[in-house]
Amino acid sequence: MYFNGASHKEGAGAGVVFVTSEGEVLPYSFTLTQNYSNNVAEYQALILGLEIVVDAKQLPLKVYGDSQLVVNQLLGLYEVKKPVLLPYHNYAKKLMGWLGDVELKHLPRKDNKQADALAKLASTFSMADKKTRIPICKSWVIPPIFSDDEEDTLKEEENHFTEVFEIEEED
Numbered sequence: 001m002y003f004n005g006a007s008h009k010e011g012a013g014a015g016v017v018f019v020t021s022e023g024e025v026l027p028y029s030f031t032l033t034q035n036y037s038n039n040v041a042e043y044q045a046l047i048l049g050l051e052i053v054v055d056a057k058q059l060p061l062k063v064y065g066d067s068q069l070v071v072n073q074l075l076g077l078y079e080v081k082k083p084v085l086l087p088y089h090n091y092a093k094k095l096m097g098w099l100g101d102v103e104l105k106h107l108p109r110k111d112n113k114q115a116d117a118l119a120k121l122a123s124t125f126s127m128a129d130k131k132t133r134i135p136i137c138k139s140w141v142i143p144p145i146f147s148d149d150e151e152d153t154l155k156e157e158e159n160h161f162t163e164v165f166e167i168e169e170e171d
Helices: 038-056 068-074 086-099 113-124 150-158
Strands: 002-008 011-019 025-032 061-065 102-106
Touching: 002 038, 002 113, 011 038, 011 113, 025 038, 025 113, 038 061, 038 068, 038 086, 038 113, 068 086, 068 102, 086 102
Parallel strands: 002 061, 061 102
Antiparallel strands: 002 011, 011 025
């Protein structure tokens, strides 16, 4: 599980990316309804990911985050000095205790790009009044090959199809 939080004056968001043992990537993006420091957003992202794992009862778990402060506080290497962080720290520790087999590691920001992008995306929508739904599609455009002969071009255009499927509900 990779996690990241983002906070700025316009909003806050959290990104969580799970990579299953089969290599399947499961991305999650959350808009945070309150705007606090970036460290609180980091804790929020970690806790949201841990709650998903607790609900799914998936063990063991390797957790990676680029927040040196959050990771080292949870590993006991740094002291939690700011009172605002203490409830988040305690809850994250409790969730990790429930899960039992959790390995927590710090990684450079460059190795946490997906979670970072999801957190930043969510933070831009956090001030919206209604639920925002953004379909993300994978696509690659293969342009038709046009010739100088207009008749051949029309035939090639007839054979060029693009299909778009919209997911109505998330299971």
